[in-house]
Amino acid sequence: MKVNVTVNGRAYERDVEPRTLLAYFLREDLGLTGTHVGCDTSSCGCCVVVLDGDRAVKSCTMFAVAADGHEITTVEGLEQNGVLHPLQQAFWDSHGLQCGYCTPGMMMTLVAFLKQNPKPDKHEIREAISGNLCRCTGYQNIVKAAEQAAAELSKAAEPQTAGVK
Amino acid sequence: MFPAAFDYLQAHSADEALAALAQHGGDARVLAGGQSLIPAMRFRLAQPAILLDINPIAELAYMREGDGFLEIGACERDAALEVSPIIASRYHLIADASKLVADPVVRQSGTVVGSLCHNDPAGDWPTVALASRAQLTIRNSKGSRTVAADDFFVDSFSTAVADGEMAFSVRFPTPSGRTSGSYQKIERKVGDFATASAAVQLTLADDGTIRDAGIAIGAVGPKATRVAAAEALLNGQKPTRDLIRAAAEEAKKIADPSPDQRGSAEYKREMAGVLVARGLVASLGRLGVKGEA
Ligand SMILES: Cc1cc2nc3c(=O)[nH]c(=O)nc-3n(C[C@H](O)[C@H](O)[C@H](O)COP(=O)(O)OP(=O)(O)OC[C@H]3O[C@@H](n4cnc5c(N)ncnc54)[C@H](O)[C@@H]3O)c2cc1C
Numbered sequence: 176m177k178v179n180v181t182v183n184g185r186a187y188e189r190d191v192e193p194r195t196l197l198a199y200f201l202r203e204d205l206g207l208t209g210t211h212v213g214c215d216t217s218s219c220g221c222c223v224v225v226l227d228g229d230r231a232v233k234s235c236t237m238f239a240v241a242a243d244g245h246e247i248t249t250v251e252g253l254e255q256n257g258v259l260h261p262l263q264q265a266f267w268d269s270h271g272l273q274c275g276y277c278t279p280g281m282m283m284t285l286v287a288f289l290k291q292n293p294k295p296d297k298h299e300i301r302e303a304i305s306g307n308l309c310r311c312t313g314y315q316n317i318v319k320a321a322e323q324a325a326a327e328l329s330k331a332a333e334p335q336t337a338g339v340k
Numbered sequence: 341m342f343p344a345a346f347d348y349l350q351a352h353s354a355d356e357a358l359a360a361l362a363q364h365g366g367d368a369r370v371l372a373g374g375q376s377l378i379p380a381m382r383f384r385l386a387q388p389a390i391l392l393d394i395n396p397i398a399e400l401a402y403m404r405e406g407d408g409f410l411e412i413g414a415c416e417r418d419a420a421l422e423v424s425p426i427i428a429s430r431y432h433l434i435a436d437a438s439k440l441v442a443d444p445v446v447r448q449s450g451t452v453v454g455s456l457c458h459n460d461p462a463g464d465w466p467t468v469a470l471a472s473r474a475q476l477t478i479r480n481s482k483g484s485r486t487v488a489a490d491d492f493f494v495d496s497f498s499t500a501v502a503d504g505e506m507a508f509s510v511r512f513p514t515p516s517g518r519t520s521g522s523y524q525k526i527e528r529k530v531g532d533f534a535t536a537s538a539a540v541q542l543t544l545a546d547d548g549t550i551r552d553a554g555i556a557i558g559a560v561g562p563k564a565t566r567v568a569a570a571e572a573l574l575n576g577q578k579p580t581r582d583l584i585r586a587a588a589e590e591a592k593k594i595a596d597p598s599p600d601q602r603g604s605a606e607y608k609r610e611m612a613g614v615l616v617a618r619g620l621v622a623s624l625g626r627l628g629v630k631g632e633a
């Protein structure tokens with residue numbers, strides 16, 4: 176079955192079996208191995224990608240054929256022209272990762288979340304990533320990174336009114 | 341594990357979905373958020389020959405209030421309920437539950453109607469639907485029927501939706517007057533199914549007596565169960581500590597839990613009572629009734 180998807184701004188057309196899960200399509204058909212598979216049973220959040228800009232989905236729990244006509248962002252799509260995305264920079268600065276296995280899913284969950292809620296408090300951040308498991312960090316620094324990224328992103332989104340009062 | 345092979349169809353309108361269901365009958369399975377069906381297919385607990393994806397049907401992704409109901413379409417996702425000001429202001433029981441179903445990422449795909457159709461004994465929405473007297477609209481290519489929640493949930497993982505049919509929406513009666521509610525859930529961790537749960541909705545009369553009580557328990561039997569005996573005890577009465585205790589006893593009597601990794605049958609039965617009592621106290625608190633209760 177034909178699938179046409181845009182992944183990280185690039186259009187792809189592939190022929191897949193309907194039962195191909197999106198995570199495997201991204202990793203094996205498109206070679207985008209930044210999306211990790213952890214539990215493979217919808218429980219850990221490792222495989223989260225962003226659909227159409229603002230919806231986080233577990234790519235192990237969606238069929239590739241269902242993504243036909245949609246836009247997908249994976250962790251590979253965050254960095255632009257050699258500049259890290261504010262979330263990536265914040266994870267770096269705050270040591271928001273250790274082994275890095277959960278990191279793509281964490282970041283993509285947060286990308287969607289910060290679109291839905293640009294100025295979250297600590298508690299809301301913790302809620303937002305409550306379906307993403309991390310076995311290394313203890314979450315503290317991930318929350319810190321999310322706070323830094325939220326501040327950075329909302330600064331960038333504010334209209335340029337410097338000097339105007 | 342990978343699902344067994346299937347044929348994949350997409351419906352882009354309600355009519356297209358109904359035509360496909362009329363053609364394929366029991367061979368076709370509706371795919372909504374996929375958050376229960378896809379895991380079931382991966383474990384080969386479900387092996388549909390044809391998957392009918394209803395996600396592209398934009399006309400079914402809605403939530404609207406009118407004619408005495410809050411109506412939620414088959415493609416409306418859980419995440420929309422969590423941020424709805426209408427739900428936050430008037431539908432307290434639904435508001436509570438919307439934050440406790442699965443985890444936040446699952447809620448960005450899962451649908452309320454899909455969860456009702458799945459009818460997991462530990463699912464959150466069936467319990468809420470029973471306590472709030474919800475109705476489901478079911479259609480096939482020939483017509484439409486409305487089924488009360490009481491008649492919709494047949495047995496574990498089985499509902500009133502027949503082959504060739506699809507659920508189109510769920511309708512929750514708009515609370516009138518002094519109504520509040522509360523959803524109580526014990527879970528081992530975020531995103532887990534309930535160890536036990538209780539849904540409570542109360543409407544008070546002007547004199548402070550309970551005009552209408554809705555009480556249901558979940559995860560403590562083959563399906564979510566309305567505790568009619570507790571409702572009967574409360575209706576027409578002024579809420580008191582003793583009455584709440586008696587209502588909780590009725591929940592324990594009707595609970596029929598199975599032991600599993602989440603707890604023993606004895607523990608779950610006890611919790612069914614505790615959660616009904618907590619739900620009643622929380623609902624009354626929201627209605628400004630404290631002290632005695
Ligand atoms: C990690 C995880 C944790 C979860 N935790 C919870 C939890 O705590 N509480 C809880 O209640 N649920 C939980 N769930 C289940 C989740 O809420 C599901 O989204 C929900 O139960 C099913 O909704 P869906 O839209 O995904 O339906 P699907 O998975 O697409 O479908 C479920 C079933 O309903 C049928 N169906 C769907 N829509 C229709 C329709 N319109 N007409 C007829 N039949 C239809 C399908 O054919 C299928 O048999 C969890 C899921 C996951 C993956």
Ligand code: FES
Pocket residue numbers: 211212213214215216217218219220221222223233234235236
């Ligand atoms: S790999 Fe998808 S949720 Fe764990």
Ligand code: FES
Pocket residue numbers: 271272273274275276277278308309310311312
């Ligand atoms: S950094 Fe290792 S699992 Fe999160």
